[in-house]
Amino acid sequence: MQDFVSNQLGQRFIEPQTADLSLAYKDSSATCPLIFVLSVGTDPAADLYKFAEEMKFSKKLTAISLGQGQGPRAEAMMKSAMERGKWVFFQNCHLSPSWMPSLERLIEQIDSDKVHRDFRLWLTSMPSPKFPVSILQNGSKMTVEPPRGIKANLLQSFANFNDDFLDSCSKRNVFKSLLLSLCLFHGVTLERRKFGALGFNIPYEFTTGDLRICISQLKMFLDEYESIPYKVLKYTAGHINYGGRVTDDWDRRCIMNILEGYYSEEVLSPTYVYSESGIYHQLEEDSEHNEYMIYIKSLPINDTPEIFGLHSNANITFAQNETFALLNGLVKLQPKSTGGTGRSMEDVVEETSKSILDKVPGPIDLDSISKKYPVKYEESMNTVLIQEVIRYNRLLRVIRSTLSDLTKALKGLVVMSQELETMSNSLYNNSVPTLWASKAYPSLKPLASWVADLVARMTFIQEWIAEGIPSVFWISGFFFPQAFLTGTLQNFARKAVISIDTITFDFVVKHESASELASRPENGCYIRGLFLEGACWSADQWELAESRPKELYTDFPIIHLVPTENRKVPDTGIYLCPVYKTLTRAGTLSTTGHSTNYVVSIEIPSGKAQRHWIKRGVALLCALNY
Numbered sequence: 001m002q003d004f005v006s007n008q009l010g011q012r013f014i015e016p017q018t019a020d021l022s023l024a025y026k027d028s029s030a031t032c033p034l035i036f037v038l039s040v041g042t043d044p045a046a047d048l049y050k051f052a053e054e055m056k057f058s059k060k061l062t063a064i065s066l067g068q069g070q071g072p073r074a075e076a077m078m079k080s081a082m083e084r085g086k087w088v089f090f091q092n093c094h095l096s097p098s099w100m101p102s103l104e105r106l107i108e109q110i111d112s113d114k115v116h117r118d119f120r121l122w123l124t125s126m127p128s129p130k131f132p133v134s135i136l137q138n139g140s141k142m143t144v145e146p147p148r149g150i151k152a153n154l155l156q157s158f159a160n161f162n163d164d165f166l167d168s169c170s171k172r173n174v175f176k177s178l179l180l181s182l183c184l185f186h187g188v189t190l191e192r193r194k195f196g197a198l199g200f201n202i203p204y205e206f207t208t209g210d211l212r213i214c215i216s217q218l219k220m221f222l223d224e225y226e227s228i229p230y231k232v233l234k235y236t237a238g239h240i241n242y243g244g245r246v247t248d249d250w251d252r253r254c255i256m257n258i259l260e261g262y263y264s265e266e267v268l269s270p271t272y273v274y275s276e277s278g279i280y281h282q283l284e285e286d287s288e289h290n291e292y293m294i295y296i297k298s299l300p301i302n303d304t305p306e307i308f309g310l311h312s313n314a315n316i317t318f319a320q321n322e323t324f325a326l327l328n329g330l331v332k333l334q335p336k337s338t339g340g341t342g343r344s345m346e347d348v349v350e351e352t353s354k355s356i357l358d359k360v361p362g363p364i365d366l367d368s369i370s371k372k373y374p375v376k377y378e379e380s381m382n383t384v385l386i387q388e389v390i391r392y393n394r395l396l397r398v399i400r401s402t403l404s405d406l407t408k409a410l411k412g413l414v415v416m417s418q419e420l421e422t423m424s425n426s427l428y429n430n431s432v433p434t435l436w437a438s439k440a441y442p443s444l445k446p447l448a449s450w451v452a453d454l455v456a457r458m459t460f461i462q463e464w465i466a467e468g469i470p471s472v473f474w475i476s477g478f479f480f481p482q483a484f485l486t487g488t489l490q491n492f493a494r495k496a497v498i499s500i501d502t503i504t505f506d507f508v509v510k511h512e513s514a515s516e517l518a519s520r521p522e523n524g525c526y527i528r529g530l531f532l533e534g535a536c537w538s539a540d541q542w543e544l545a546e547s548r549p550k551e552l553y554t555d556f557p558i559i560h561l562v563p564t565e566n567r568k569v570p571d572t573g574i575y576l577c578p579v580y581k582t583l584t585r586a587g588t589l590s591t592t593g594h595s596t597n598y599v600v601s602i603e604i605p606s607g608k609a610q611r612h613w614i615k616r617g618v619a620l621l622c623a624l625n626y
Contacts, residue, residue: 014301021051024140025120030082031110033121033139040205042144046212048089048122050160060118063089071099078106078121085116090123097130104132146190150280150307151299153187157211158296163289171222173285177268178218178228180283180292182237184274185262186211189242189255191303195314196321197585198534198617200255201248210241217241233263248586250578250598257614258309275307309615311534311547331429345428346410352427353403356451361458362400363393369465378494380487381469388461391479395439395454402435441479442581442597444625453623472514472558476529476622481581481599485561488525492563495523504567507603508560509542517558524563530556530579534618543605544575544613553624559602574603575613579620 005013028034036044045063052061062081064074074090081088093100107121123139125131147153161179169175189206192199214237221229237243238259239252246252266272267282274280283295305314369389373382406423409416416424423433430447432440443450460477464470478484485505493500505524510517514528536554538545547554569576579599580587587597602620606613 021047021142022054024142025051025055028120028140029112030115030117030119031107031112033107033123033135035136035139035141036122036124037141037143038124038126039143039145042146043208044124044142044144045089045091046160046208052087057087057118060084060086061089062086063091065091066093066096066099068096071096071102074099075102075106081121082110082115082119085118087120087122090121093123093125093131094128097128100130100132104134107135107138148191149301150184150187150191150303151296151301153190154183154296154299155293156208157183157186158289158292161289161292166289169219169222171228174228174268175219175222176287177282177285178222178233178263179215181262181267181274182214182218183211184280185237185259186214188258188308192308194321195305195308195310195318195617197583197619198310198314198317199308200251201585202246202251204245204251206242206245210245214241228265230263230265234259237263250585254614254617257611260611261309275304277304277306279304280307309612311616313547313550313552314617316550316552345424349424349427350407350410352447353407357400357403359451359455360396360399361455361462363396364389364461364465366390366393372465378491379469380490380494381484384484384487385461385464387483388479389465392458392461395436396458398439399436402433442587443623444582444584445623446626449626469520471517471520472526472528474529475527475599481622485600488561489563492523496565498565502565503563505600505602506562506564506567508562509537509605510558510560511542512558514558521560521562524561526558526560528558530559530620530622531624532556532618533583533621534616535613541607543607544618553621556620569603573605573607575606575608575610575618577602577604577613577618577620579622581622583621583625585619 024034038044049058049061052058062077064070064077066074078088078090080086090103093103123135124144147156166172166176166179186206189204193203217236218233221232225232234256238256242255243252246255261267261274268285270282270284272282274282279300283292287295305312308314366386366389369386373385375386376382402420402423405414406420406427408414409420410424419435423435426433427447432443432445432447432450437443443453445453457477457479460470460474473484475481475484489500489503489505493503510526514526517526520526531553532555533553534547535544536547536551537543537556578585578601580597581599582597585597587595589595599622
């Protein structure tokens with residue numbers, strides 16, 4: 001697509017462009033407002049203040065952020081500016097919908113003969129149905145989108161600097177080097193989001209405001225301290241300015257590790273490279289602003305995963321995410337009725353309902369299980385089994401009852417409620433109905449795979465009931481795996497007569513397959529069914545290794561969880577790998593105090609430093625999305 005646009009229209013149409021407010025200003029007038037249409041993560045305020053300074057209007061620019069109770073103040077400000085020829089800047093109009101009719105009236109009442117010719121009204125607003133259409137029609141509109149790509153981010157950052165600013169710090173050369181590092185770090189944290197959970201578990205909305213405050217602090221600390229305070233710089237940037245938005249502990253670990261490569265002594269060397277290929281590198285200490293701009297413009301438009309510390313397979317993940325989002329949108333737009341001899345939506349839904357009812361087993365008899373596996377002090381697994389059966393029974397009852405009601409509704413025997421209609425659409429689109437998902441375990445699978453997975457989970461539970469406690473547990477088959485892990489620790493604590501608070505797991509990756517492990521270990525348990533993302537397991541070296549090309553997920557061997565008292569976590573030779581239930585990784589804190597997605601962290605043998613795998617976004621998953 002980029003090649004086509006470049007060949008047909010020219011290279012500048014695919015190159016990132018910086019905002020030029022002077023062009024918009026030339027086309028405006030005192031009666032024509034200038035409107036910034038915002039998108040998430042953008043703030044044109046700094047660009048406007050800079051432009052006002054260039055136009056010698058910095059002292060004649062008054063700004064106000066609209067919100068509750070700010071309407072009368074804004075009106076007085078606008079009337080005063082109209083008489084005295086000032087600029088007025090109303091930010092976030094979408095946050096004051098009740099005052100929008102008043103703003104529309106004020107703009108309509110502007111008399112071109114009486115208003116000062118220097119008066120300008122600048123507005124910012126997110127897309128909103130409450131924003132007056134007449135203002136949009138009569139105003140000069142500019143869309144403000146966040147830059148895409150590291151090159152565009154660096155261009156936007158350095159366009160706001162000049163040689164005077166670069167030379168304004170007492171430690172001029174150090175400031176230049178760390179400033180480039182900081183701007184590159186900002187671009188990396190923003191662009192990591194496009195890789196989904198491989199980048200960050202949660203896509204945080206970092207803004208240029210975070211970068212601006214970090215630059216101010218960098219200059220201030222360099223002026224105030226004799227030596228370079230790297231510890232202070234890392235803490236303020238990683239834990240406060242950027243870290244203040246980070247709500248996930250594993251994301252915090254990731255962002256602090258990334259920051260290590262940008263705020264360090266090595267960065268000051270002119271030969272320092274930020275990526276293995278050397279495309280992204282430090283410049284000479286005495287470089288001028290123009291040299292920085294020339295270097296930035298020479299960078300590739302499309303970022304390579306190496307600058308993020310990710311494997312080249314991450315590009316596949318990014319492309320898949322974009323494609324799935326597009327196709328899901330198309331699926332929702334498809335017609336619900338057919339012409340000719342094709343099957344109708346009702347026929348497809350009825351057939352799907354019957355198929356699911358045939359495959360999914362009925363609820364399990366809880367009384368017989370309670371007699372066979374009674375609550376015992378020395379065997380917590382009995383309690384775990386009963387709790388799992390209760391949870392699965394609740395889900396199975398909902399599935400069977402809702403499918404029965406839907407079948408009746410399709411035949412006209414009962415009223416088709418809104419819930420049943422939504423469920424019908426989900427079945428037609430091969431997605432899991434909300435009615436079921438609310439009672440089920442976290443899963444990203446489409447309906448057909450979800451049903452097959454549910455049947456496999458029920459088979460695991462039924463084999464446990466029929467044949468006794470399994471020698472190897474399928475951890476992906478648990479509705480609530482945290483209870484199973486706590487039960488394992490509880491068994492050991494009661495057997496050894498020690499406090500459960502002092503026990504943690506040691507981890508041994510087993511060479512044997514599930515069929516070769518016929519009996520349970522003396523202490524702890526064997527688990528299987530985990531998938532590795534971001535890396536692969538080397539059977540030769542018996543440690544973490546780089547992913548093979550085009551192989552996004554690999555099966556992980558059986559792990560022996562060994563309860564150990566007062567255990568210390570090794571400093572080297574391992575990677576502390578989080579285990580998640582699904583590919584999204586992000587979860588919420590449930591009423592049990594556990595995350596709805598995070599399960600446990602496992603120490604995996606590794607020949608490389610933890611930092612390498614943290615940047616790779618390596619994690620173990622209980623289930624995939626297919």
